[in-house]
Amino acid sequence: xxxxxxxxxxxxxxxxxxxxxxxxxxxTVFADSVENAREMALGPQGTVFVGSMRAGKVHAxxxxxxxxxxxxxxxxxxxxxxPNGVAIHNGALYVATASKLLRFDDIERHLDSPPAPVVVxxxxxxxxxxxxxxxxxxxxxxxxxxxxxxxxxVCIPPPLVATILxxxxxxxxxxxxxxxxxxxxxxxxxxxxxxxxxTDNGRDMxxxxxxxxxxxxxxKPGLHFGFPFCHQGDVSDPQFGAQRACSTREPPVLKLGAHxxxxxxxxxxxxxxxxxxxxxxxxxxxxxxxxxxxxxYRVMVARTDGRRVTSYETFLDGFLPNRASAPGGWGATTxxxxxxxxxxxxxxxxxLISDDTGNRLLRVSYAR
Numbered sequence: 001x002x003x004x005x006x007x008x009x010x011x012x013x014x015x016x017x018x019x020x021x022x023x024x025x026x027x028t029v030f031a032d033s034v035e036n037a038r039e040m041a042l043g044p045q046g047t048v049f050v051g052s053m054r055a056g057k058v059h060a061x062x063x064x065x066x067x068x069x070x071x072x073x074x075x076x077x078x079x080x081x082x083p084n085g086v087a088i089h090n091g092a093l094y095v096a097t098a099s100k101l102l103r104f105d106d107i108e109r110h111l112d113s114p115p116a117p118v119v120v121x122x123x124x125x126x127x128x129x130x131x132x133x134x135x136x137x138x139x140x141x142x143x144x145x146x147x148x149x150x151x152x153x154v155c156i157p158p159p160l161v162a163t164i165l166x167x168x169x170x171x172x173x174x175x176x177x178x179x180x181x182x183x184x185x186x187x188x189x190x191x192x193x194x195x196x197x198x199t200d201n202g203r204d205m206x207x208x209x210x211x212x213x214x215x216x217x218x219x220k221p222g223l224h225f226g227f228p229f230c231h232q233g234d235v236s237d238p239q240f241g242a243q244r245a246c247s248t249r250e251p252p253v254l255k256l257g258a259h260x261x262x263x264x265x266x267x268x269x270x271x272x273x274x275x276x277x278x279x280x281x282x283x284x285x286x287x288x289x290x291x292x293x294x295x296x297y298r299v300m301v302a303r304t305d306g307r308r309v310t311s312y313e314t315f316l317d318g319f320l321p322n323r324a325s326a327p328g329g330w331g332a333t334t335x336x337x338x339x340x341x342x343x344x345x346x347x348x349x350x351x352l353i354s355d356d357t358g359n360r361l362l363r364v365s366y367a368r
Contacts, residue, residue: 017318017337021364024274027316030352030363031061031070037354037361039135039185039264040344041086041093045108048344048361049076049093050354053084053133058095060111061361068350068363076104076114084185085136087144089169094120096134096146099127101171121171125160126151131183135264140194144169147198149183154203154228154237162227164198164218180224180249181216186264186342191279195219195307199262199283200252202231208291211235213262214252215283217307223250254309259288260296264342264354268301272349273366277301282315282351284340287332294320294332299340299353316340316353316364333357 019027036052037059043049048061060074077083077095085096093107095117101124102117104110124146126132131149139145143166150162157163164184166177177196187198196218202211211231218225228237229244233251236242256262264284268277280303287297297320303311319338320326326335333339338358345351350365 015321015337017358018321019362020317021315024366024368026365026367028068028363028365030063030068030361031073032360033073034059034061034354034361035359036356037341037359038084038133038356039086039342040352040354040361041088042344042346043088043093043108044091046347047108047111048352049086049088049107050361051084051086051095053082053356056080056083058083058086058093060107062111068348068365070361074111076107076111077102077117082133084133085146087136087138089138089142089144094136094144096124096136098132098134099124101136101144101146120169121167121174124148125158125163125165133185135185135187137187138169139166139196140189142169143167145177145187145196147181147184147187149185150227153205154182154239156228156240164196166221175221177221178218178223178225180227180229182227186262186284188266188281190217190304191267191269193219193306197253197265197267197281199256199265200225200227201261202258203228203237204259204290206231206235206238207258208293209258212252212255212258213260215254215256215262215265215281215302215309216250216252218250219307224248225250225252253304253307254302254312256283256285256300256312257295259291261286261288262296263340266343266345266351268345268351270345270349270351276303280304282343284343284353286339286341286356287320287336288328289333290329291332292328294323294326294328297323297332297336297339299343316362319355319358
């Protein structure tokens, strides 16, 4: 691994993160005052749209002069029910709330007077309990993919739940693409194979070290990834494991660590970073909430060879100061100076990292 160097962003906060990144990389604040910044999507004219799950809002972040710092943060919608998921298709902004899929047409021409949303689908699965927030993205096939998290810590899910769903842009032809997925809040398609890779959060209450969060590959439709019968590919659930063996489920390509809360991912296809980052997958680890020693709270990079992960290394650290001595459990979340959520590649090859407790978007660039 390359030698780590330290970068400090000076701002008027009492305690500011000390960003640790590989040599040659730099961290700046692309936008602040983006309340509860979660999933991001890039419009064709360069606008960054951001879902704000807890705040019930969707923002547009605008950098018109190209100085890599937002000129404006515009409120697109408010009063929504957990609008975590955002995606762009044919100039329209799609927003997934807990119960509805909405579409804002021709959005970049109407940032200051957004149109009333079109309801693409009403009554989405799992709209009242558990992991109700959604992650959405359009695939290479121009179909919309949507996560539907489990309504529990561990249980037998109802139909269409604990899945990744697939549908046409108008909301029709709804299908289950992958099942046995407890809670994915991030997926992307491999730039060479076109296969869907996704993170999945493991269940709680089996201890500090079991089960691991997962990085999975849905290399074809219809695969089952274990939940609730099997966790991390090789741990049978104490309550439900007898019903289906782990050997009948699709194992992860990488165990990410217990309770790291791996969320957004993106495959790096730009030309700014060193060649070793080409087609590597960058993963945001949101951080544990109930582990006695905190885990996660960082951004990682995984290099791959086909469906095999060859390395997993820290890409951006500093969200949790004094990691070794930080409090565990809920204390870690209060001690943290931010929690990374999603990763978005920009046209110049830099990447943005959303931070839902720091209420900001960070920009990571490279220059020797």
